[in-house]
Structure formats: C-alpha cells, structure tokens
Amino acid sequence: MDNSGTVADHDGLSAIFDRISAIGAHSGQGVTRLAASAEDGAARAIFAEWMTRGGARMAEDAVGNQFACFDWAGENAPWVFAGSHLDTQPRGGRFDGTLGVLSAGCAALGLQAEKQAGGFKSARNLAVVNWTNEEGARYQPSLTGSAVFSGALPLGEALALRDGAGISLGDALAGIGIVGETGSVPPRPEAYVELHVEQGRTLTEAGCRVGTVEGTWAARKMTVRWIGRAAHTGPTPMADRCDALLAAALGIAAFEAVMAEHYPRLHRSAARLVVEPNSPNVVVERATVWFELRGLDISELDRAGKAVLTAFETAAVDTGTRLEVSADALRAPAGMDGGLVAIVDHTARLCGFEPLAMRSVAGHDAVALQNSGIPSALIFIPSVDGIAHHPDELTLAEDMQAGLTVLTAVLRHLAEGGYGNGQAR
Amino acid sequence: MDNSGTVADHDGLSAIFDRISAIGAHSGQGVTRLAASAEDGAARAIFAEWMTRGGARMAEDAVGNQFACFDWAGENAPWVFAGSHLDTQPRGGRFDGTLGVLSAGCAALGLQAEKQAGGFKSARNLAVVNWTNEEGARYQPSLTGSAVFSGALPLGEALALRDGAGISLGDALAGIGIVGETGSVPPRPEAYVELHVEQGRTLTEAGCRVGTVEGTWAARKMTVRWIGRAAHTGPTPMADRCDALLAAALGIAAFEAVMAEHYPRLHRSAARLVVEPNSPNVVVERATVWFELRGLDISELDRAGKAVLTAFETAAVDTGTRLEVSADALRAPAGMDGGLVAIVDHTARLCGFEPLAMRSVAGHDAVALQNSGIPSALIFIPSVDGIAHHPDELTLAEDMQAGLTVLTAVLRHLAEGGYGNGQAR
Known part of the structure; x- marks a missing residue:
C-alpha cells in the first residue's frame, strides 16, 4: 500500500465547500436544501459543473443520483464509488x-492530476456520487437514492413517494430537470467509500481524528396514527369528543416514560407529527407520529417496540380514538465490509492517524449499499460537541484535512485494485 | 308587530344553499372553503351575483366584508344588518x-318583493353581510372581519395576519381580487341579527326549534410555545436532548389531567400544533400549541389558566426546554342585546314557535359586534346530534324553514323601525 503522491487539496475543498454551503443558507438558520427542491437543483448544478471542469463525465440515473465518472481503466474495468449526499435537513x-x-x-x-503526472496507475474506474434524498426530511423513507441504486427500493415506489404537500418525488425531480437517466450510469461498484461527520462526541472524547465504522446500530421506525372525530372545540360536550391530538400527546408521553424506565440504553425520538385538520377550533381528527427507537440489540428493540405499541393502544382506548400502525420497519444492525474496514484502518495509520473502531448510530448511504451487497466503508471525522442537524454543526478544518487525506489514500489504493484483487483482504 | 306578509322563501334558500355548498366540497370530506382562498372567492362571487340579481347594491370593505345593500329608506336612514360568514373550517x-x-x-x-308589492314600508336600510374569516381556521384570531368593522381590530393588523404558510391575509385577499374598499360601505348599523346552527344538542334535547341566545360563555385562548434544540435523533446522546415535541406532549397531557380533575365544567381543547422542523430525524426545536378553555365564570377560567400555565412550565423544566406564552386572550362572556333578544323571543312566538332562551358556547360574528357596541341578536336552530365542524354537520329542512321564517319576521320588524325608535324596548 502506497501513501505517497499528491497532498490532499484542502484549499480546493474549502472553496467548493463554501460555494455549495451558500445554497439554501439563511443567516443563523443553517442550510435548508431539501431533496429535489430548487436549492438542491442549484447545488447539483454546481457539483456537476465543478466535476466536469475537473475532467469527469456526468451521468444521472432516474432517481436523480449523480455520478461524476472518471473512466480511468476502460469500459470493462470494475468501478469504485465514493460520495455521500448534498440534500440537508430543514435548517440543517x-x-x-x-x-x-x-x-x-x-x-x-x-x-x-496524479495519474496524469504518472504518479499512479489506475486499474479501476472511479465515480463520485451524490445520492438523492438521503436525509428523509422531505420524503420518507430516507436513503432513497442509494436504496434504489442498490436494488432495495423499486424505482417506481421511490418516484411515487409524496412529501407533506402531496408532491411526488418524481414530480419534484422533474421540477429541477430530472426526468430520467442521462449519460451512461456506471454499474454496481466493487467498493463504495463514504466520508461523513460523526454527529456524536465519541471521536472527540477518545481524542481521535479518524473513525473506522465497523457497523451500525439497529433502528426501528414506527409511524402511528390516532383517528378521532372532528368536532367544534366550543359547544361539543366533552363526553362526545374523540381527540386524536390528546391521544398522540398521551402516546408520546407514555413512549418516553416506558423507554426511559425500561430501555434507557436505546435512543428514542418522536420528531414528526402531522395533525389534521390543525385548526384551533376543530377537535383533531387525525394525528400521525413518526417514532424511532435505535439500539445495538434487535431483541431489545423488539421488546421495546411491543411495550410502546401497548402504550399507544392504551392512549387510543383512553381517548376513544382508533390506533393505526401505518409503518413499522426494522433496520437490522449492519456490519460494514470487513476487508474495507481493514483497508481504511491500515491506510489511516499509514497517514499518521490512530483510527478509532466505532459504530454508527445513524444510517448513511454506505449502510444502505452495504446492506444490499455492495461492499462499503464509512469513515468518520469529529463533530464539534456532537452537534448535528442543527445550524451550529461544525467540523474543524484540521479534521476535514485529516478526512480528505485518508479518503484520498483509500481511494488511490482501491483504484489500484487493492480490494477487488484480494491483495489486501 | 306584524307577522303577516310573504311566506319565507324556503325553496329559494335551498337552491342558493346547494349552489354555495358545492364550492369547496369533496365527497365525504365536507366543505373546505378557507378564508380568502380561491373557493372563498368563488362563493363570494356567487353570493354577490345572486344578491345583485335580486336588486341589491354590493359594497366591500378593505378586509373583504361583503355588504349586499338594500337602500330602502334613503341615505340618512339608519341601517339594519343581517348575515354571518361563508368561510368554513377545513373539511367543515x-x-x-x-x-x-x-x-x-x-x-x-x-x-x-313585499315592499315592492306595497306590503310593508321600510324605515331602515338593510344590508346582508358576509363577514371575512369568521372561522379562524386559516388566520388567527377568528371573527376577523366583524372585529375590523366594529373597530375592535385595526385593519392593518388584520391584513398583516399570516397563515401557516406565511401568506398574509392582505395578500390572500388580493389573490381573490380584494384590494381595498369598493362601493359605498354602510355605516355602523342600528341592529345586527344572525341566524346560526346551534352546533350542540341543547335545542334538540329541549324539543325546541328556535333558540334566542341571551349571551355566550367566556373563552380563554392561549398560544404556548416550547423551545428546545434541534439535534440528530440518532447519535445525539439522550442526555443532550431538549425535545420541544416531548414538552408539548407532556403539556397537553397535563392540561387534560388538570382540567378533567379540577375544572370538569369547562370545555377544553388543544387543537392546533405546529412542529418545527417536523422532520423524522431532527429532535423538535419548536412546538407551538393553541389551547382553549371555555366556561361561564371568568374567575374559574382565571384559576384554570393559572393552573395549566404552571403545568406547562413543569413540562418545560422536565424536558430542558423553554416556555414562551405567545398569546393569552380572554373573551369575556357576552350578553346579547336585551331589546333585540325580547324582539326575537316575541317574534318567534308570533310565528308559532316556543323559543328556548339559551347561551352560546362558541363565538360568532354577532358576539364580536355586540362586544363592540353594535346591538346584536343571535338566533339558533338545531344541529342534528350537535355535530359541528365535521362533514356530517346537518340541520333539517323544517328547522331551516323555521329559522328563515323567524329571521324574516324579525328583519321586517326592525326595518319598520321596531327597535331604533324604541317602541319594542
């Protein structure tokens, strides 16, 4: 394994990072660049223009995943992918x-540049990928683009997803000019590598600058709806009311109580709530809540899920409403690809870092791909104070530099065939 | 007082009622005709065309209140108003x-028609009024148009109200062609009469077809916001989270518990909730809840309000969030105008009904006007099963007929000067 060659171009990274970060940014409000929005379209255009100027050939699949292709090794050579996503949370x-x-x-x-200077010989083609709707803020489920690419989610289902305003993903993509595949989209790659900010404090607390992600927590995501009956909030006798918002409030409160008492190791949240009709003068007819439970142990998630469903049913009975579980999906804990984890670990050490073997609580595109059989690696760098999905999210310049250095070295190694031919396994 | 003259035209009422009811109607979903929406615009146009064809002169003030004017008694004669509102709740x-x-x-x-036939001589001008945004579904506070007309709400404040999408009432009105006063808007009337469905079961249970509303309950309307901190719902350690939706859920649950235990006679609701950013993967940063308490006794509303504010503060402390009370308005119990109540009661008896003296739990335009010094009367007719703000809302044809008969007789009496000259007081 060779760690020589060009120094990772951190100044170039800062410049393009600042350009993209300005798209959807509002002072003090972070960045709002929801999937398939006008802002997403603007960021995609800048990314494509930047990559094209650097010599890449752009391709796009029908769900809007962007591929900046470097056809270094010819039509029949395997591919290596690296990337992540340009969409953000609201005020992310x-x-x-x-x-x-x-x-x-x-x-x-x-x-x-190194290749053109004769510094390395690539046995693989490389694509830099921007996956569509990783965040799942506008369209649920999240990880949409990577799930479609890897075959876990049918394209038609993805394009039919609807946002809170009823706009389908297909229509939203068409609104920013994406109406089908363009260019020659590369095939499933031999390996995928993703650099991401940790969004927690583990690296900082361990004093490490680079994390090699060995696997993820499991997640159980439940969408639960209470159905009551619309009525006037004034004259309707209290005994006649079936209040779905009261049911949801009791459900959320019970969820917190059950989890805090019996499953304190699990991470839990209720972060999205849709209320209908949401008029101050109409008793709420329908309240839909998105719950998440995350942990390492599937059997614990299973027990916790059963317990909270019981609590949700109690909330329905106590309010005269009806409970509907409209989604209840388990994301199994993923183990990232062992061979790639070893390469990342070894390469990071060659670059002078002491990497931390760790697990990711959150899902990422690398996890979606790995779960669908594409060998994937995930490299973490620190988040200041672990702040994520918030305008104050920050990763320090020297940590960005560290991440870029390790990523570049890993990609050089993979492009040289360091994974596919088995020499590093 | 004379009850002779034309029979109230129930067939004409059915025809125009069916025409207007089709605007914003969706099968099984009731009617959605939010204030200043395209549907509201369409209903207004039909109303104006119908009244103009019947000989009225239309005028509109700057907040969009429509006046179908019958200038029967000359420029200097006092006015009598009758009307209500054409806007609805969502799925109302x-x-x-x-x-x-x-x-x-x-x-x-x-x-x-009766006047033209020489059947009665009017000493007053009459206007049929459609008040803007009575419902308060799209813009809060409710009763907007009648409050502006009567001077309780400055026009500028009303036009600056914003809906959930951030659209001002002024812009929404401009969107349906209302950009200022048109025609000659009549002055404050001598009397205002409103016929309305009861939205409760009191009339049915008493076996009465007509109710004379003597006054209303008081209402306390509180808008309360919990402010937490956005964070990733996955990796963020549970101890680091300040979850505004959890705070709101605990607040709503505590509100219900306190009210049910200590103030069971009051009507209570939390029917609107705005969650930000409302993404499944971001711990909620801001949750805003619209609470209402209604009752006859202001001192009880005062004590109950204090108790629930304490509970809201506890919810904030327990979740590490901050409580903000962004609105806390008391609507005092109104007594309707005694002279007009007596006229309605007497007229209803002359028409062959045994009217029920009752109180209104909900606010209505008549209440807003009465509270601002315009003598007003409110006549109720039954709602089947008391269902209101729901697609199943129903008033039977014979009850509509009864209401129209009494309203017509009351207006004939008032137009003859039966209130303003004191002969009926």
Whole structure:
C-alpha cells in the first residue's frame, strides 16, 4: 500500500465547500436544501459543473443520483464509488453529507492530476456520487437514492413517494430537470467509500481524528396514527369528543416514560407529527407520529417496540380514538465490509492517524449499499460537541484535512485494485 | 308587530344553499372553503351575483366584508344588518355560517318583493353581510372581519395576519381580487341579527326549534410555545436532548389531567400544533400549541389558566426546554342585546314557535359586534346530534324553514323601525 503522491487539496475543498454551503443558507438558520427542491437543483448544478471542469463525465440515473465518472481503466474495468449526499435537513448543518461528496470530488481530482503526472496507475474506474434524498426530511423513507441504486427500493415506489404537500418525488425531480437517466450510469461498484461527520462526541472524547465504522446500530421506525372525530372545540360536550391530538400527546408521553424506565440504553425520538385538520377550533381528527427507537440489540428493540405499541393502544382506548400502525420497519444492525474496514484502518495509520473502531448510530448511504451487497466503508471525522442537524454543526478544518487525506489514500489504493484483487483482504 | 306578509322563501334558500355548498366540497370530506382562498372567492362571487340579481347594491370593505345593500329608506336612514360568514373550517360542514348569510339574503329578497308589492314600508336600510374569516381556521384570531368593522381590530393588523404558510391575509385577499374598499360601505348599523346552527344538542334535547341566545360563555385562548434544540435523533446522546415535541406532549397531557380533575365544567381543547422542523430525524426545536378553555365564570377560567400555565412550565423544566406564552386572550362572556333578544323571543312566538332562551358556547360574528357596541341578536336552530365542524354537520329542512321564517319576521320588524325608535324596548 502506497501513501505517497499528491497532498490532499484542502484549499480546493474549502472553496467548493463554501460555494455549495451558500445554497439554501439563511443567516443563523443553517442550510435548508431539501431533496429535489430548487436549492438542491442549484447545488447539483454546481457539483456537476465543478466535476466536469475537473475532467469527469456526468451521468444521472432516474432517481436523480449523480455520478461524476472518471473512466480511468476502460469500459470493462470494475468501478469504485465514493460520495455521500448534498440534500440537508430543514435548517440543517453544512457538513452532513456535503462534506462527503465534496471530499470525494477533491480526492478524485487529486488522483486525476496524479495519474496524469504518472504518479499512479489506475486499474479501476472511479465515480463520485451524490445520492438523492438521503436525509428523509422531505420524503420518507430516507436513503432513497442509494436504496434504489442498490436494488432495495423499486424505482417506481421511490418516484411515487409524496412529501407533506402531496408532491411526488418524481414530480419534484422533474421540477429541477430530472426526468430520467442521462449519460451512461456506471454499474454496481466493487467498493463504495463514504466520508461523513460523526454527529456524536465519541471521536472527540477518545481524542481521535479518524473513525473506522465497523457497523451500525439497529433502528426501528414506527409511524402511528390516532383517528378521532372532528368536532367544534366550543359547544361539543366533552363526553362526545374523540381527540386524536390528546391521544398522540398521551402516546408520546407514555413512549418516553416506558423507554426511559425500561430501555434507557436505546435512543428514542418522536420528531414528526402531522395533525389534521390543525385548526384551533376543530377537535383533531387525525394525528400521525413518526417514532424511532435505535439500539445495538434487535431483541431489545423488539421488546421495546411491543411495550410502546401497548402504550399507544392504551392512549387510543383512553381517548376513544382508533390506533393505526401505518409503518413499522426494522433496520437490522449492519456490519460494514470487513476487508474495507481493514483497508481504511491500515491506510489511516499509514497517514499518521490512530483510527478509532466505532459504530454508527445513524444510517448513511454506505449502510444502505452495504446492506444490499455492495461492499462499503464509512469513515468518520469529529463533530464539534456532537452537534448535528442543527445550524451550529461544525467540523474543524484540521479534521476535514485529516478526512480528505485518508479518503484520498483509500481511494488511490482501491483504484489500484487493492480490494477487488484480494491483495489486501 | 306584524307577522303577516310573504311566506319565507324556503325553496329559494335551498337552491342558493346547494349552489354555495358545492364550492369547496369533496365527497365525504365536507366543505373546505378557507378564508380568502380561491373557493372563498368563488362563493363570494356567487353570493354577490345572486344578491345583485335580486336588486341589491354590493359594497366591500378593505378586509373583504361583503355588504349586499338594500337602500330602502334613503341615505340618512339608519341601517339594519343581517348575515354571518361563508368561510368554513377545513373539511367543515355546509351549514355553519353559510346558512346565516343565505337565510338573510332570502329574507331580504322576500322583504324586497313585499315592499315592492306595497306590503310593508321600510324605515331602515338593510344590508346582508358576509363577514371575512369568521372561522379562524386559516388566520388567527377568528371573527376577523366583524372585529375590523366594529373597530375592535385595526385593519392593518388584520391584513398583516399570516397563515401557516406565511401568506398574509392582505395578500390572500388580493389573490381573490380584494384590494381595498369598493362601493359605498354602510355605516355602523342600528341592529345586527344572525341566524346560526346551534352546533350542540341543547335545542334538540329541549324539543325546541328556535333558540334566542341571551349571551355566550367566556373563552380563554392561549398560544404556548416550547423551545428546545434541534439535534440528530440518532447519535445525539439522550442526555443532550431538549425535545420541544416531548414538552408539548407532556403539556397537553397535563392540561387534560388538570382540567378533567379540577375544572370538569369547562370545555377544553388543544387543537392546533405546529412542529418545527417536523422532520423524522431532527429532535423538535419548536412546538407551538393553541389551547382553549371555555366556561361561564371568568374567575374559574382565571384559576384554570393559572393552573395549566404552571403545568406547562413543569413540562418545560422536565424536558430542558423553554416556555414562551405567545398569546393569552380572554373573551369575556357576552350578553346579547336585551331589546333585540325580547324582539326575537316575541317574534318567534308570533310565528308559532316556543323559543328556548339559551347561551352560546362558541363565538360568532354577532358576539364580536355586540362586544363592540353594535346591538346584536343571535338566533339558533338545531344541529342534528350537535355535530359541528365535521362533514356530517346537518340541520333539517323544517328547522331551516323555521329559522328563515323567524329571521324574516324579525328583519321586517326592525326595518319598520321596531327597535331604533324604541317602541319594542
């Protein structure tokens, strides 16, 4: 394994990072660049223009995943992918996702320059990828683009997803000019590598600058609806009311109580709630809540899920409403690809870092791909104070530099065939 | 007092009622005709065309209140108003408000025909009024148009109100062609009469077809916001979270518990909740809840309000969030105008009904006007099963007929000067 060659171009990364970060940014409000929005479209255009100028050939699949292709090794050679996503949460941070796409772009441009200078010989083609709707803020489920690419989610289902305003993903993509595949989209890659900010404090507390993610927590995501009956909030006798918002409030309160008492190790949340009709003068007819439970142990998630469903049913009975579980999906804990984890670990050490083997609580595109059989690696760098999905999200410049250095070295190694031919396994 | 003259034109009422009820109607979903929406615009146009064809002169003030004017008694004569509102709740009923406007229109047309036939001599001008945004579904506070007309709410404040999408009432009105006063808007009337469906079961349970509303309950309307901190719902350690939706859920649950235990006579509701950013993967940063308490006794509302504010503060402390009370308004119990109540009671008896003296739990335009010094009367007719703000809202044809008969007789009496000159007081 060779760690020589160009120094990772951190100044180039800063420049493009600042350009993309300005798209959807509002002072003090972070960045709002929801999937398939006008802002997402603007960021995609800048990314494509930047990559094209650097010598890449752009392709896009029908769900809007962007591929900046470097056809270094010819039509029949295997591919290596690196990337992440450019969409954000509402009022989200600048680093989540964006850093992974742009670091991969910088690494590719560096390797391209190195290759042209004769510094390395590539046995693989490389694509820098921007996956569509990773966040799941506008369209649920999240990880949409990577799930479609890897075959876990049918394209038709993805395009039919609807946002809170009823706009389908297909229509939203068409609204930013994406109406089908363009260019020649590369095949399933031999390996995928993603650099991402940790969004927790584990690296900082361990004093490490680089994390090699060995696997993820499991997650159980439940969408639960209470159905009551609309009525006037004034004259309707209290005994006649079936109040779905009261049911949801009791459900959320019971969820917290059950989890805090019996499952304190699990992470839990109720973060989205849709109320209908949501008029101050109409008793709520329907309240839909998105719950998440996350942990390492599937059997614990299973027990916790049963317990909270019982609590939800009690909330329905106590309010005269009816409970409907409209989604209840388990994401099994993923183990990332062992061979790639070893390469990342070894490469990070060659680059002078002491990497921390760790697990990811959150899902990422690398996890979606790995779960669908594409060998994937996930590299973490620190988040200041662990702040994520918030305008104050921050990763320090020296940590970005560290991440870019390791990513570039890993991609050089993979492009040389360091994984596919088995020499590093 | 004379009850002779034309029979109230129930067939005419059915025809126009069916026409207006079709605007914003969706099968099984009731009627959605939010204030200043395209549907509201369409209903207004039909109302104006119908009244104009019947001989009225239309005028509109700057907040969009429509006045169908019958200038029977000359420029210097006092005015009598009758009406209600054409806006609805989302998925609301057909009768609420609409019946009052159209019954007043039918009564006016009947009196106009009677006058032309020499059957009565009017000493007053009459206007049939459609008040803007009575419901408060799209813009809070409710009763907007009547409050502006009567001077309780400055026009500028009303036009600056914003809906959930951030659209101002002024812009929404401009969107349906209302950009300022048109025609000559009549002055403050001598008396205002409103026919409305009861939205409760009191009349049915008493076996009465007509109710004379002597006054209303008081209402306390509180808008309360919990402010937490956005964070990733996955990796963020549970101890680091400040979850505004959890706070709101605990607040709503505590509100119900406190009210049910200590203030069971009051009507209570939490029917609107705005969650930000409302993404499944972001711990909620801001949750805003609209609470209402209604009762007859202001001191009880005062004590209950204090108790629930304490509970809201506890919810904030328990979740590490911050409580903000963004609105806390008391609507005092109104007594309707005694002279007009007596006229309605007497007239109803002359028409062959045994009217029930009752109180209104809900606010209505008549209450807003009465509270601002315009003598007002409110006549109730039964709602089947008391269902209101729901697609199943229903008032039977014979009850509509009864209401129209009494309203017409009351308006004939008032137009003859039966209130303003004191002969009936």
